[in-house]
Amino acid sequence: MRSSWLSIVLAAAALFSPSVISNAFQVTGATSGFDPTSKARPVRQGINDFIGSRPAWDLYILALQRFQNASFTDPLSYFQVASIHGNPKGPWDGVNGTGPGDGFCMHQSVLFPLWHRPYLALYEVSGRKPFEGNS
Numbered sequence: 705m706r707s708s709w710l711s712i713v714l715a716a717a718a719l720f721s722p723s724v725i726s727n728a729f730q731v732t733g734a735t736s737g738f739d740p741t742s743k744a745r746p747v748r749q750g751i752n753d754f755i756g757s758r759p760a761w762d763l764y765i766l767a768l769q770r771f772q773n774a775s776f777t778d779p780l781s782y783f784q785v786a787s788i789h790g791n792p793k794g795p796w797d798g799v800n801g802t803g804p805g806d807g808f809c810m811h812q813s814v815l816f817p818l819w820h821r822p823y824l825a826l827y828e829v830s831g832r833k834p835f836e837g838n839s
Contacts, residue, residue, distance in 0.1 A: 729779070729797065731822045732829065771831045780830040788823060 738745045755761050774781035779797055787794045790807025801807040810819040 729826070731826045767831050771833070774833075780826075780833060782830070785827055785830050788826075 749757065749760075754764070768782075772782040774783075776783045778784060783792065784796060786792065788796045788801070788807055789809050790801060793806040795801075796808070801809075808819070809823070810816045813819075
């Protein structure tokens with residue numbers, strides 16, 4: 705009994721070893737786009753206001769187009785990030801979704817806000833990726 709308990713503890717510790725964690729994707733959210741002096745971030749607009757703000761909306765559509773044109777095999781491509789949400793159905797980073805639908809999304813669960821916030825942060829950061837290094 706004691707040896708099986710120890711093997712479980714050792715297996716759990718291996719899951720959290722630095723080598724396993726270093727291979728994980730870190731979702732940090734946007735790290736740019738704020739005022740360098742005050743550190744204030746822009747206020748998010750409602751979708752109807754955002755659509756009406758031509759320059760911002762046009763840039764969003766351009767970013768979305770580039771995001772969608774990335775290779776399907778890139779784990780941070782639109783195709784792969786969308787599969788986390790459940791459509792297209794498929795694994796992400798080698799893991800199958802366990803949500804109530806086809807992906808990982810926790811719709812109709814009390815866990816939805818906790819799940820969806822980092823998902824949107826990943827979506828935002830991945831959507832910016834095609835513009836990294838461009839002026």
